[in-house]
Amino acid sequence: MKLLYFIVFLVCAFCCSTASAEKPEWAVALVNTKVHAFASSDSSIIHELSIGDRLLIVERDVSGTWVRDRDSGWVLTSTTAFLRHLEKVRSWRGPKSIEIENGDFSGTYQFRRNGSFTLTSAGNDGADEYSGHLFKKGLVVFAKKSGEPDFGDVFVWNGASFCWTTDSKQCSK
Incomplete structure (x- = not known):
């Protein structure tokens, strides 16, 4: 009988833990x-x-x-x-470009009025060009590259300054 209670306990514990896991x-x-x-x-x-x-x-x-x-x-x-x-940006009134640099990586974002962008980057692997779209919530703006599931670089825009969020914030001029 103790074995039966133990089995029921294990089943309940397993069901509860998987139901609450997110x-x-x-x-x-x-x-x-x-x-x-x-x-x-x-x-x-x-x-x-x-x-x-x-x-x-x-x-x-x-x-x-x-x-x-x-x-x-x-x-x-x-x-x-x-x-x-996050909301897709359909009308961009922010800066037209921003240069970013972090260690061996450097890049330039070119923003278009429709919220799309082009990122030209240079690093140890050579130069690459990416395109994508901006997404926004509050003051936070994300650059999502086309074909990638996750959001890429994060920016903060308060209307006066537009900054890339890294350990050392880099802002547009």
Whole structure:
């Protein structure tokens, strides 16, 4: 009889764990965001994310108010946007170009009024040219290359400055 209870326990534990497991989903910080140790604003703050930082969401709290990043901790849902909720830019009134550089990589984005772009890049592998489209949520703008499933470079645009989000923010002139 103990064996039967043990088997039932294992089956229930397996079903519950798979039912609550979520498929990880990419999101981005829409504002500078405090990362908490637990899903509560009273819990200790582990560190802070900058606007444009990416998160891999692996869990939500029961109320849906908090999400947990795989690597950092818990953040408020209202401070993030899931990549699937970004809006395609159909009318671009921002800068026409921006030059970016990071280590051995350098590139120039040329933006068109319809929200499309061309990226000409140079690195250790030579020069390449990519095209794609811009997506936006709040102040965060993503450059999604054609044919690639994930969003590429992240920019922050507040109307006055347009900056590429890396460790050293690089802004258009």
